[in-house]
Amino acid sequence: MENFVVSARKYRPSTFDTIVGQQSITNTLKNAIKNNHLAQAFLFCGPRGVGKTSCARILAKTINCMNLTENIKACDTCDSCKGFNDSHSFNIHELDAASNNGVDKIRELVDQVRFAPQVGKYNIYIIDEVHMLSQAAFNAFLKTLEEPPAHALFILATTEKHKIIPTILSRCQIFDFKRIQIEDIANHLAYVAKNERITAEEEALHIIAQKADGALRDALSIFDQIISFCGNNLTYKDVIANLNILDYDYYFKAADALANNNIPKSLNLFNDILNSGFDGHHFINGLGMHFRNLLVSKDPSTLSLLEEGENVKKRYLEQSQIWNEEYLLIGLELCNKVDLSYKLSKNQRLLIEITLMQLCSIDYLSNSAEKKTFVVKKQAGKQPKKEEKVIEKVKDKAAEPVSEPISEDKIVIEKDYKKSIKIVNFKDTIEKKTISIKINKKESEEKEVTEEKRVVNQKETPFTFNELENVWTEYGTLKQKDGKHNLFSILNEKKFKLEENYNITLTLDNKVQEEVLIEEKTNLVYFLKDKLKNDILSLKIDVKQLEQKELKAYTNEDKFKKMAEKKPILIELKNQFNLELDY
DSSP states (O other), X not given: OOOOOOHHXXXXXXXXXXXXXXXXXXXXHHHHHHTTOXXXXXXXXOSTTXXXXXXXXXXXXXXXXXXXXXXXXXXXXXXXXXXXXXXXXXXXEEEETTTOOSHHHHHHHHHHHTSOOSSXXXXXXXXXXXXXXXXXXXXXHHHHHHSOOTTEXXXXXXXXXXXXXXXXXXXXXXXXXXXXXXXXXXXXXXXXXXXXXXXXXXXXXXXXXXXXXXXXXXXXXXXXXXXXXXXXXEOHHHHHHHHTOXXXXXXXXXXXXXXXXXXXXXXXXXXXXXXXXXXXXXXXXXXXXXXXXXXXXXXXXXXXXXXXXXXHHHHHHHHHTXXXXXXXXXXXXXXXXXXXXXXXXXXXXXXXXXXXXXXXXXXXXXXXXXXXXXXXXXXXXXXXXXXXXXXXXXXXXXXXXXXXXXXXXXXXXXXXXXXXXXXXXXTTHHHHTEEEEEEEOTTOOEEEEEEEOOOOOOOBOOOOHHHHHHHHHHHHHHHHXXXXXXXXXXXXXXXXXXXXGGEEEEEESSHHHHHHHHTTHHHHXXXXXXXXXXXXXXXXXXXXOOOOOOOOOOOHHHHHHHHHHHOTXXXXXXXXXXOOOOO
């Protein structure tokens, strides 16, 4: 049975040209070797799996090669290259600082530096995870790193550059390795699959590349895992099943349901996702990413930011046409709010369901703010047939085009029905005092008809104090029947005055009475206006400012004087028996 070699080792780069996604760094190193401008120490830093150690080994092999090609490529035939390929090179030393981070190990390395190489030009020291060295080890390494022998060259590699002391950083030539692009990882996986005679779907490779998060080594490890699961036919379904990834089909279906304001469908889809074993937090984050991708697809200049396969890109382009940029931004904001508050929520499922219902209402609310005036019916009141038809036209104008012009008398809302109908316009209707209606014709032309609302004069019927008192008593009696006895007792005192311009001032004894009446003030004013047929009367509540006597601490003598004022016989009793006060 042959030993299996993982793809990350089998396809490890052996030349600068085979390093994936770090062209700027490899070109710089090749030019430095070609022009003999090599630094005394290099620091390779960046996230895991992006080629730091591989690049360090290739650099060490290349600079010691005795027969370099014109393309700055090792010959693989000289003694130095053969020793490197067989893993027994005497002039390339690797140290894992994670397990050898003490000062003694660094001192041993410093002692070895003074010896000249047996083969090749340089003794090369590769220290991996250098940030794990102790403070004493760093200090012991400083002098040698600053002034090494001519035949010594140091290559340090780390994933956490911020943990390295500045004095080490200042002595190194620093190269920042970047995360490998999804497209580059997918292309490399396709190359590996071809060499291994594996049939792989493009979308499947893109999913693996996305899951790797910019690390090629992780992508190759996932690739091996999926091949063990599905054999020599790598499909998109196998990848999402093995990696427990939420299929993007769910997000396309969810976006369609949200765009069509279909609340039941969106809630059922979310229920299916939960039943499939996926986390709600993962779903809402993915939905936010889906909105981001739709927004990116709206503009050709940002289309390059969409890191997906060609088939998926087409689907995003098609779906982005039915979404408005403003709606997508609102959707992103709602998803972000859920992401921040998800862990603190006691009912996490309800939180996401409420968000989905809000997302289903984005189109409805936005259209209402820009195009519609909604008529919200309050308590029942019969309406004339003409007005009822006009209201239906205002509400359902998008459903049926109106070809006839609407005259002014059809839009006016009569005063008698003012209490049963409330006009709510979500875009400053009160300030403009207009009703805006868009009429869609067969030729797709839009007309905006704006009619001024008729201002209804308010009633100003005069009334006397006796009439006010009778209506006041009637209201108090109604509240007594409703069981509000505290309110009845306050109203029954009738401590009110009728002043000029129908201003009513009610005087109360304390703050407690004020709190009881304030809750009922609006209803009381509406009742008075209706019964007295006067719309300009107003009610003002005034609370008495009671004089509070200052409390004083009395002495025994003061107390006796107070008692003597009320009963003078106490003074006679004191004098008769020669009594004295106890101080």
